[in-house]
Amino acid sequence: MLEIKNLHASVEDKEILKGINLKVNAGEVHAIMGPNGSGKSTLSAVIAGNENYEVTDGTVFLNGDDLSDLAPEERAHKGVFLSFQYPVEIPGVSVTNFMRTAINETRKAQGLEEMPANEMLKTIRQKSELLEIDRKFLSRSLNEGFSGGEKKRNEIFQMAMLEPKLAILDETDSGLDIDALRIVANGVNKLKSKDNAIIVITHYQRLLDYIVPDFVHVLYNGKIVKSGGKELAYELEEKGYDWIKAEN
Amino acid sequence: MSKYTEDDLKIELENKEYEYGFYTDIESDTFPIGLSEDIVRAISHRKEEPQWMTDWRIEAFRAWEQMKEPEWANVHYEKPDFQSISYYSAPKSKSKYASLDEVDPELLETFKKLGISIDEQKMLSGVAMDIVVDSVSVATTFKKTLGEKGIIFCSISEAIREYPELVKKHLGTVVPQKDNFYAALNSAVFSDGSFCYIPKGVRCPMELSTYFRINQAGTGQFERTLVIADEGSYVSYLEGCTAPSRDENQLHAAVVELIALDDAEIKYSTVQNWYPGNKEGKGGVFNFVTKRGLCEKNAKISWTQVETGSAVTWKYPSCVLKGDNSVGEFYSIAVTNNFQQADTGTKMIHLGKNTKSTIISKGISAGKSQNSYRGLVQISARAENARNFSQCDSLLMGNNCGAHTFPYIESKNPTAKIEHEATTSKIGEDQVFYCNQRGIPTEKAIALIVNGFSKDVLNKLPMEFAVEAQKLLEISLEGSVG
Numbered sequence: 001m002l003e004i005k006n007l008h009a010s011v012e013d014k015e016i017l018k019g020i021n022l023k024v025n026a027g028e029v030h031a032i033m034g035p036n037g038s039g040k041s042t043l044s045a046v047i048a049g050n051e052n053y054e055v056t057d058g059t060v061f062l063n064g065d066d067l068s069d070l071a072p073e074e075r076a077h078k079g080v081f082l083s084f085q086y087p088v089e090i091p092g093v094s095v096t097n098f099m100r101t102a103i104n105e106t107r108k109a110q111g112l113e114e115m116p117a118n119e120m121l122k123t124i125r126q127k128s129e130l131l132e133i134d135r136k137f138l139s140r141s142l143n144e145g146f147s148g149g150e151k152k153r154n155e156i157f158q159m160a161m162l163e164p165k166l167a168i169l170d171e172t173d174s175g176l177d178i179d180a181l182r183i184v185a186n187g188v189n190k191l192k193s194k195d196n197a198i199i200v201i202t203h204y205q206r207l208l209d210y211i212v213p214d215f216v217h218v219l220y221n222g223k224i225v226k227s228g229g230k231e232l233a234y235e236l237e238e239k240g241y242d243w244i245k246a247e248n
Numbered sequence: 249m250s251k252y253t254e255d256d257l258k259i260e261l262e263n264k265e266y267e268y269g270f271y272t273d274i275e276s277d278t279f280p281i282g283l284s285e286d287i288v289r290a291i292s293h294r295k296e297e298p299q300w301m302t303d304w305r306i307e308a309f310r311a312w313e314q315m316k317e318p319e320w321a322n323v324h325y326e327k328p329d330f331q332s333i334s335y336y337s338a339p340k341s342k343s344k345y346a347s348l349d350e351v352d353p354e355l356l357e358t359f360k361k362l363g364i365s366i367d368e369q370k371m372l373s374g375v376a377m378d379i380v381v382d383s384v385s386v387a388t389t390f391k392k393t394l395g396e397k398g399i400i401f402c403s404i405s406e407a408i409r410e411y412p413e414l415v416k417k418h419l420g421t422v423v424p425q426k427d428n429f430y431a432a433l434n435s436a437v438f439s440d441g442s443f444c445y446i447p448k449g450v451r452c453p454m455e456l457s458t459y460f461r462i463n464q465a466g467t468g469q470f471e472r473t474l475v476i477a478d479e480g481s482y483v484s485y486l487e488g489c490t491a492p493s494r495d496e497n498q499l500h501a502a503v504v505e506l507i508a509l510d511d512a513e514i515k516y517s518t519v520q521n522w523y524p525g526n527k528e529g530k531g532g533v534f535n536f537v538t539k540r541g542l543c544e545k546n547a548k549i550s551w552t553q554v555e556t557g558s559a560v561t562w563k564y565p566s567c568v569l570k571g572d573n574s575v576g577e578f579y580s581i582a583v584t585n586n587f588q589q590a591d592t593g594t595k596m597i598h599l600g601k602n603t604k605s606t607i608i609s610k611g612i613s614a615g616k617s618q619n620s621y622r623g624l625v626q627i628s629a630r631a632e633n634a635r636n637f638s639q640c641d642s643l644l645m646g647n648n649c650g651a652h653t654f655p656y657i658e659s660k661n662p663t664a665k666i667e668h669e670a671t672t673s674k675i676g677e678d679q680v681f682y683c684n685q686r687g688i689p690t691e692k693a694i695a696l697i698v699n700g701f702s703k704d705v706l707n708k709l710p711m712e713f714a715v716e717a718q719k720l721l722e723i724s725l726e727g728s729v730g
Binding site for chain 2 (some may be wrong): 048049050051052071072076077080081082084087088089090091092093097098101102103105106109141142158175198
């Protein structure tokens with residue numbers, strides 16, 4: 001599914017990623033953990049194609065396709081989805097309208113007709129039920145005045161609607177209380193399948209109690225310094241990041 | 249006329265001279281350039297107007313001669329030379345093109361994007377219409393329905409001939425001849441325009457649109473509109489067209505007067521898309537418009553406008569809230585791109601008790617354009633319990649454009665409640681990236697954000713107009729993000 005080879009990236013001439021190698025197969029959940037400033041969010045932004053980051057070396061492949069020259073929307077059309085740590089507000093644009101635009105633009109890029117309105121409504125109904133989302137919420141302006149929990153649930157709702165091949169959840173647990181965390185995690189688990197892959201980026205082990213990873217990677221100073229199974233997350237929780245820092 | 253004076257004789261002689269001398273000169277389709285009393289008389293004569301109308305025009309012309317072009321607006325342009333313009337051009341009966349193949353492909357592309365039907369495209373670009381029967385029959389059915397209700401909807405020239413009492417009674421009562429430089433000019437030389445009268449208690453069953461008036465596709469440079477809603481009546485009036493209007497006339501100075509008598513309501517919606525000039529700021533239409541409505545007791549006037557065209561716009565649709573409990577509303581979206589300049593807003597003049605006004609203005613600036621909101625809320629001493637709410641929002645795209653707000657508030661009554669809110673925001677890179685990440689390309693993302701920003705005003709437009717206006721916003725801002 002995803003293959004990252006020797007990825008180097010910098011922002012304003014400061015190198016953040018210093019040679020990342022990562023392979024994620026369909027049906028797998030990978031967790032990327034690490035202390036603040038280790039490059040976790042940069043990695044997700046670079047995969048999504050954010051042009052504020054300059055890739056200086058290395059390549060990202062999705063299902064064998066080199067993503068290097070693709071614009072963010074083209075990557076999205078190929079099935080890359082990023083759940084933002086800080087989702088932006090777009091006043092006056094309802095969640096439904098935003099989703100309809102996103103889906104139809106993706107379909108257009110794939111040479112498909114626009115999704116008929118009744119099918120759209122049906123899908124919205126199914127997905128909102130799946131994620132226990134009150135449909136009144138869908139007519140509100142995108143993220144405007146949303147609570148932290150609502151914003152993250154909205155991200156997962158969009159993931160459900162777009163059915164990506166690769167979903168990157170960037171600090172989805174930040175700012176959530178335990179109930180909101182459970183709801184969001186349940187949503188992600190329901191969307192997991194053998195055909196898609198999920199990368200969970202997190203600071204704490206807490207989220208991984210709910211979204212259980214197959215692999216855990218520790219990112220430190222722009223490199224993956226340790227990889228293992230889910231038990232690595234517990235070890236980190238116990239020993240703290242100082243353990244990693246000391247070793248490197 | 250009670251007494252025949254020397255002055256009358258002089259005027260008569262002048263008229264004679266013009267009848268025999270000048271008249272032959274102007275048999276051609278277009279008048280010679282320049283403006284003088286003779287030209288004003290000739291226009292009036294050409295239109296077979298009664299004497300009172302000619303006099304009215306002359307009075308306006310004499311006032312105009314003494315006036316100076318206003319300079320207070322936040323716009324910069326080279327002033328038109330009023331003596332190098334021809335003030336009358338007979339409607340051309342010959343079509344400009346034989347088929348659509350001869351029309352500028354760029355224009356056709358825009359038509360296509362707007363979803364304008366082939367027939368409409370032909371009509372708008374001046375192509376000979378062989379299917380004209382269709383629109384004639386539509387217009388005829390339309391006229392019949394209106395006639396049954398006693399509604400008058402015709403050109404102002406026709407109204408001057410057919411309904412002189414109505415025109416004489418109301419013309420210039422809201423926008424006097426001497427109101428301002430451009431209104432005076434318009435009063436002197438207006439070529440044509442629309443007239444509408446809704447009788448007492450009648451609710452106009454359809455949106456009145458100039459589109460249905462055959463031969464109106466090419467409206468004149470100096471358009472004059474008069475809408476009268478008699479007691480307890482209602483009308484929704486649509487002006488303009490989303491299709492780009494390419495016009496060789498650089499200067500446009502229209503006057504619109506609305507009169508809402510007791511308990512009447514007028515909804516006036518405009519989409520203006522005159523040629524804005526090219527990307528370097530060359531060419532483009534100067535649009536200096538005076539629009540004003542008068543509300544009697546319990547009456548209501550709503551102005552809704554979407555302004556995307558013109559190189560320079562100078563326009564303040566206003567309401568005089570004369571009657572007690574009357575209501576004025578102004579909803580506006582003004583888009584400027586490239587080198588466009590817009591100075592637009594409204595005046596709400598509260599004269600009656602318990603009068604209410606609402607102003608919602610959305611300015612969108614891109615490129616190197618300048619977009620100004622200018623508004624006046626005036627509460628007179630006897631306007632007890634007057635209320636106003638104003639909201640002026642500006643959206644900026646890029647770093648080279650400007651947004652300005654000039655709100656004036658004058659209150660002479662301590663019971664008045666006036667609220668003013670203003671915001672300025674910029675389309676953020678993070679918003680665009682967020683949309684991109686969901687598969688929405690940048691152009692579409694901008695359109696989405698702009699539409700969201702403008703929603704409060706778009707919602708006020710009649711349904712089918714709103715859809716067109718939305719597409720128009722997208723097209724106007726195309727290429728504004730690098």
